[in-house]
Amino acid sequence: MTHHRPTPSELLRIYQALLGRMYFPQNMNHSYQNELKGYEGEMKVNQLIKKHLKTPFFTMYGLLYEDYGTFFQPDTLLFTPNQLHLLEIKNYEGEFTFHDDYLYSHSTKKYYRNPIDQLNRGKLLLQNMLHEINIPLPLQANVIFVNPSFTLFQAEKNPNIILPTQLKGYFQRLNNNNQKPTLPREYLLYKDKLLLRNISKSPFTKFPDYNMDKLQKGILCRNCRIPMNFKNRKSLFCFSCNYLECMDSGILRMMMEFQLLFPNKKITTSMIDQWCGNIVSTRTMNRVLNNYLTAIPNGRSAHFVFK
Numbered sequence: 001m002t003h004h005r006p007t008p009s010e011l012l013r014i015y016q017a018l019l020g021r022m023y024f025p026q027n028m029n030h031s032y033q034n035e036l037k038g039y040e041g042e043m044k045v046n047q048l049i050k051k052h053l054k055t056p057f058f059t060m061y062g063l064l065y066e067d068y069g070t071f072f073q074p075d076t077l078l079f080t081p082n083q084l085h086l087l088e089i090k091n092y093e094g095e096f097t098f099h100d101d102y103l104y105s106h107s108t109k110k111y112y113r114n115p116i117d118q119l120n121r122g123k124l125l126l127q128n129m130l131h132e133i134n135i136p137l138p139l140q141a142n143v144i145f146v147n148p149s150f151t152l153f154q155a156e157k158n159p160n161i162i163l164p165t166q167l168k169g170y171f172q173r174l175n176n177n178n179q180k181p182t183l184p185r186e187y188l189l190y191k192d193k194l195l196l197r198n199i200s201k202s203p204f205t206k207f208p209d210y211n212m213d214k215l216q217k218g219i220l221c222r223n224c225r226i227p228m229n230f231k232n233r234k235s236l237f238c239f240s241c242n243y244l245e246c247m248d249s250g251i252l253r254m255m256m257e258f259q260l261l262f263p264n265k266k267i268t269t270s271m272i273d274q275w276c277g278n279i280v281s282t283r284t285m286n287r288v289l290n291n292y293l294t295a296i297p298n299g300r301s302a303h304f305v306f307k
Contacts, residue, residue: 006042006061006076010260011035011205017257018208020225021215028208038075041091044146045076052171055080055178060191064199065129071202072125077194079137079187081180086126086141088119093149098156115143119160133193142170212262218277219250227277251276251288259306266303267293 008016012035018024024032042061049059060077076087095106103112123141130139144162145152152163162170218227221238228250231237236250255267258275265271273285289295293304 004059004061006039006046008039009035009062009205010201011207012039013260014207017261018210018215020220020227022210031206031208037091038089041089041146042075044091045087045089045144048146048167048171049078052168052175053080054175056181056183058183058187058191060194063194064202065125065197066199067125067128070125071199071204072122073202074122074126079183079190080174080178081183082138082178084130084135084137084139085174086119086123086139088115088122088141088143090115090143090145090150091147092145093147095151095153097153116158116160119143129197133197135190135193137190144170210261212265212275217275219254219279221245222253230279247280247284248288248292251280251285252292255293256306267305268301268303 012032015024015028015032015035046059046061049057057078057080059079061075063077064071064073066072074086075089076085078085078087092103092105092112094108096112097104097106098114099111101114101117103114104110105112119141123139127139130137142160142162144167145164146167148164150164152161155161155163216227219236220226221228221241221243222245223243224238224241226238226240228236228238228243228245231244234247236245236247237243251272254276255272258265258272259267267289269282269285269289272289273280273282276285289304292307294307295302295304
């Protein structure tokens with residue numbers, strides 16, 4: 001039984017690396033919250049699948065496909081012995097009603113696209129692609145509302161909508177319908193075919209605008225993103241949330257964030273020293289760089305790359 005965990009998108013990881021380093025205007029904060037909610041929804045479904053599904057299965061996340069100029073992004077593909085399941089995950093919270101073919105939120109007074117329309121479009125495009133790459137599996141599609149605090153009023157009974165209170169029953173049905181002890185061997189081939197068609201970067205992702213000079217420097221806390229202080233020579237401490245971290249780990253986290261935010265900048269002692277707020281001794285910085293990264297000499301200086 002292979003199982004892939006959802007991974008945060010590149011956009012979400014960039015937002016997380018910028019947290020505490022710059023002010024997020026309203027539209028940027030809205031985009032960040034959307035990305036975060038989507039990822040948290042996928043993680044919740046991942047946990048539910050692991051907890052409740054007793055039949056052999058594997059899952060695929062973070063896929064993006066193109067069908068003759070139309071892009072579509074299935075949230076989760078779940079393979080069980082008898083079929084393939086397309087799961088569109090919604091992590092909405094609060095009270096909603098279907099209104100004029102839209103989903104209306106009572107608290108935010110906003111209208112959201114009808115998730116069934118979205119599901120049908122995704123199912124049609126995926127079905128065409130499965131036919132094209134010769135994956136002869138029956139396809140079942142469902143919208144899964146995963147947040148326990150979500151309520152949908154006046155919902156007509158729709159077998160494609162799974163509400164939070166129906167999740168247990170949904171997985172029970174999957175267990176009953178898939179009694180085979182193992183997954184068919186050809187599923188590995190299907191998985192490879194689907195990965196081959198996957199597009200790694202979406203042409204529509206809008207990344208936030210930022211530059212090094214204007215970003216807050218320092219070794220920021222993993223939890224609350226406040227600059228950390230020295231506990232002693234070997235560890236860092238956050239006075240805001242009491243998070244304690246080994247010095248090497250904190251510096252390495254900052255290097256990884258730096259590389260994510262500035263993939264075209266070289267990692268040098270002076271650059272990372274500046275990024276960490278010039279609080280670490282040159283000796284410590286050199287030791288961490290030489291221990292965990294590979295030095296690429298360039299005359300009298302050097303830059304470093306991850307091993």
